[in-house]
Amino acid sequence: MTLHENSKSTECSAHSAAVDKATVADASSADTSSNDNGNDNGIDLATIFEPYFRPDENTIVCGALDDEKVAALAAAGVELVINLQPDEELKFDESTAVEQAGMQYEHLPINGTADLKQLKILAFDNILRQHHGKKIAMHCGSGNRVGAAIALRAGWLRGRKMDTAMERGRSHGLTKLAEEVHNRLLVPR
Template identity: 70%
Template structure:
């Protein structure tokens, strides 16, 4: 696959795309362009679990990353069955309706809790802590959640811009693929300020 074809891969999914990503490859063969379209269904890598039917909202930026809203006992069980190794929770304790840590650990997964209480806590120290968790579990299959995926997307965009040196458009798109919606303007404004 050429660099151009690799750039045309779309690996981000949302609930509208039902846990599938589309790959479009265009290959020149004897002066005729041939376009191959394939659907990447993650259910094989998820032990047959259709996570898009379990979670709303649901984002799948890559095969090892699931971004979703608040969890409950059933959703924790679905993540465990799908082979998730780590759950990262960005909700505060007062947002939780059950003992999430105990449920996740009972299900055999690791648990990390980094509460981000809205835009006012989107600060560099929180993003550094978030980055540390992601680095510690690099390569593991993980589910990252908050109430809606919005704080997850915000943290991902700020990490990309502040810590990875990505340009504004790239950082914002990375955030959107991870659920960034209502905090988009706040994240944009924070990325304008050099860190």
């Protein structure tokens, strides 16, 4: 998928210096018309994140973060990080790292299937609506819970048909929770 060049320049935060300079140099010399990093200030996020999903130009879905990944997101022009991991899964002070890197931070813990309820999805929808139009990175441990939340949002709150909601979830990282999400979408909300 080729993304259009972003016409406005985005100033990198001071913490972008923590990004591996070789990775940045390699990404900067690459032809951005054939990569999806044209909107990412030359940063090739696909080489930094595993897993990595890019459902659209302003949305990045990835697994757990660390200091270097936070710096890469900031250097790529991300404005908001949405973390769906519960506190016990976090290995560092992510909130502080994200805010010090110049990005906004939202934390909405989803602890597996027990938290895939309408109130959580409503809270998730509220965060996305408040920050509509911003470049965001959403993450959990693997992207699976992000994909589940996106699929349930599409089905329950946006009225999308089952196939559309599930495809939307898969484009955002839905894998292991697919059967659970499918079953929840069968129940009218």
